[in-house]
Each structure stands twice: as C-alpha cells, then as structure tokens.
C-alpha cells in the first residue's frame with residue numbers, strides 16, 4: 001500500500017517551499033488510496049518547539065491536507081538507538097573525534113590540493129587506547145556511517161536516473177557527540193518501519209538520499225521510491241531562501257489567499273501541465289502526477305495567488321463565505337444579493353468590507369460639471385423603492401428618453417455619481433442594495 005509522509009522539523013512556520021513537499025506527498029497518497037503520515041522531526045530538543053508543532057497542524061488543516069496519523073521522532077529514540085547498535089555490530093559505524101575546526105582545516109587543505117572535501121576517515125585508524133584518550137580529553141565522539149565506496153543509483157521520480165559515487169560523499173554523522181540522533185538515520189528507521197513507499201522532498205536532499213539508500217540497505221530495509229523536486233526561486237530566479245520567512249502559510253492566509261488558489265498553483269507550478277484553478281481537492285488529486293515535474297528551479301511569484309483567489313471566490317456560493325459576509329457587517333437578509341454583486345468585484349474576502357460600506361453609506365459622488373444637470377434630471381426620475389434587479393433597466397430607459405443620452409454618455413455619469421468610481425459592480429445588482437440601505441436609515 002502506498003504510504004507517504006510529510007516530515008517537517010518544528011523549528012519554524014511552514015512556508016510555500018515546505019508546502020510543495022507536503023502537497024506532493026499528500027496527493028500521491030490520496031491518489032493511490034494510501035496513507036499520509038505527518039511526521040514531526042523533533043530530535044533536536046533545543047530548536048524544536050511545541051508551538052510550531054501546533055502551527056504546522058493548523059496550517060495543514062487550513063489547506064485541507066488531512067493526515068492519517070502523526071508520528072513524532074522524539075517518541076522513537078529507542079528505535080534509533082537500536083538501529084545504531086545494529087550498524088555498530090556490522091562494523092558500519094565508527095566514532096570520530098575531530099573538532100569542527102579540525103574538520104574545516106582538512107577541508108581547506110583538500111580544496112587547496114584540488115580534491116573534493118570528503119572526510120578522510122582518519123578515525124578508522126585510531127586504536128582503542130587512542131580513542132579512550134580522545135574521549136577523556138574531548139568527550140564522546142560523533143558516530144559516522146561507513147559508506148561502501150561504490151556508485152549509488154536510483155531512478156528518481158523527478159530527476160530521472162541518478163548515480164552518485166559514494167567516495168565523493170563524506171561518511172555521514174548519524175549521532176552527535178552529545179548523543180543526539182540525527183535526521184539521516186531517524187528518517188531511515190521511520191521510513192522503513194512505517195512502510196513508507198514514496199518519498200518526495202526538495203533537491204537539497206539528494207546527497208542525503210544517496211547515503212540513506214546505503215543505510216536502508218545495511219539495516220535490511222526496503223528503499224522507497226524517491227523524487228526530489230526543484231527548489232523555488234523568486235519571480236526573477238533569485239534565491240527565495242531569505243524571503244521564505246515572509247512566505248509562511250500563515251502570512252498568506254492573513255493576506256487573504258484562499259487554500260484552493262494556493263493548492264492549485266503549487267500542484268502544478270514547475271510541472272509540464274498548466275496552472276489551472278481547481279474547484280476541490282478531488283480535482284487536484286485526479287490531475288496530479290509527480291513525474292510531470294521538471295528538475296529546473298521553479299519560479300514562484302506570490303502575486304499569482306491573487307487572481308487565482310479572486311477566481312476561486314467568484315465560484316463560491318454564499319454558504320461557503322457566509323461568515324465573511326457577516327463579518328463585513330452585511331445584514332442577513334441582504335447577504336445573498338450582496339454576495340452575488342460583490343463576488344465579481346473582490347480579490348480577497350477582505351475587500352467585502354469596502355463594498356458593504358459603499359452600499360450602506362453611499363459614496364462621494366463623482367460628477368463632472370457638464371453632467372450636473374443631467375444627474376439632477378436622472379435623480380428626479382428615480383422610481384420609488386423598493387428597488388430590485390429590474391430597477392436599473394427601467395430607470396435608465398426613462399432617463400434615456402427624457403435626456404436623449406445613450407451608451408457610455410448615459411451610463412458612466414450615473415455610475416460615477418452613485419459609486420464615485422468609473423468601474424465596479426454591475427449597476428443592476430448594486431442599485432437595489434443601495435436603495436434598501438437608504439430606505440433603512
């Protein structure tokens with residue numbers, strides 16, 4: 001059975017980059033009728049915060065990316081310790097004592113000699129007595145996984161055939177000196193024990209994948225299918241890493257972005273399929289194929305979310321936005337006609353308030369000098385209320401007959417006088433709302 005996971009570290013709010021990972025894994029699981037796990041990668045007790053765990057859940061729920069179960073790495077430390085023991089017994093795990101400064105120096109020397117900066121495995125030559133002495137002096141060492149120096153190959157769902165020479169990669173540290181288990185092994189143990197079949201993540205993980213494949217094999221597990229999506233850049237191709245802080249999902253929500261707009265964009269951006277607004281999750285799932293994504297960096301422009309949001313809102317019935325309409329101050333008996341008028345004219349739900357204020361209070365009329373007389377004549381012809389959908393038509397017909405004006409010369413001055421704007425809602429829909437309000441008070 002297909003099983004995927006989204007595995008954020010709860011060290012911050014999730015942003016559009018993380019969303020891509022979450023969404024792809026979610027859609028793969030749902031399309032296959034499989035399981036989607038939310039895995040909290042909280043092995044770092046200092047940086048992991050409970051408030052971020054809650055925030056991640058809220059953000060996923062807002063988007064409708066519901067998970068089937070939650071796993072927490074901090075609950076599974078004994079499983080990782082067991083795996084580490086196994087690697088130790090197999091002779092694939094060794095303790096190393098270099099300080100960060102020493103490692104840095106080694107790297108610099110290698111680079112100077114034109115060699116790749118790969119850990120030289122000096123620790124493998126330490127005798128037990130030397131290790132004891134180092135431990136006494138420096139405390140526990142880090143534990144590194146001894147890679148087999150062969151090519152590591154896999155068929156990546158996005159990048160295609162990958163082949164990495166293990167000798168070009170440093171033996172990864174899996175356990176830190178203070179005993180903290182690192183993600184590289186924790187993730188492998190989890191993926192294996194939880195039956196994860198498909199792993200989609202960012203292309204910054206490609207080297208991790210190479211080492212993890214060897215760790216999975218050493219522990220006797222089954223390798224999942226891997227796919228590495230490209231990283232997002234800004235609209236000009238600039239690195240997004242620094243701006244991701246302002247592209248947190250909660251910021252987008254604050255700005256009025258609608259979940260379906262965001263999901264529709266992210267499920268297609270960087271793929272060979274066009275971005276299309278989807279009406280619901282079922283449609284998104286149906287149209288999703290991870291293999292259609294490309295390896296090139298993907299340009300993301302937050303502005304693209306607003307036309308999609310506007311389009312999505314236009315398609316919604318009142319029942320989907322009733323709370324927002326009420327919050328804008330619209331009385332219940334006007335909610336239906338108000339929404340019918342307003343939804344064509346908003347970008348986000350935050351714009352409702354302005355339209356309601358226009359209906360309630362009217363606008364500062366915009367009347368050109370040459371239209372003054374015309375407007376006065378037109379106002380005199382305004383029928384008695386209550387107004388309905390026909391009123392605009394009947395009224396403008398009467399005004400046309402009385403004044404001889406037609407077309408733009410007829411409609412535009414009326415629109416500007418009533419709304420203070422040159423464009424906006426259909427007047428036939430707006431007029432009854434204006435009238436009712438005036439009648440009320």
Ligand code: GLU
Nearest residue numbers: 007008009041183187201
């Ligand atoms: N916690 C890891 C991260 O956020 C998970 C990576 C993965 O999907 O394996 O980068």
